[in-house]
Amino acid sequence: MNEKQRVYRFLTGVDNADFCHKVTEALSKGWVLHGSPSYAFDAEAKVMKCGQAVVKDVEPFAYSREVVLGSI
Template sequence: MSTPPDDLPRYRVLTGPDDAAFCRRVSEALDLGYELHGGPAVTFDGERVIVAQALLRPGRP
């Protein structure tokens, strides 16, 4: 696991279409030391599934 830069926020919410690009974004955040915070929220915008996932960086005040 790499150490994330200090300027990254402790809390993030990633959103986007439920596709490979979204999964890569979440995976990259996990590689930076973020942890999933709860399960994803999922909705349908009439054309595609949209996902939101909250992430936390532990150990930071």
């Protein structure tokens, strides 16, 4: 049996079309939404910011902090 390894990313950004494109790009590359989006007001920048967790099951690899998760 070939077991997969799950990787996790948390995408963040200002609540605008660019953030939606960031999430859509991740989905188009095989990432899957994980949980609900989150929103918070950044009082210093005076903007709403949002985040969305995504996960992806991949072939096992030697994980290290140097891995660029967006390139998986």
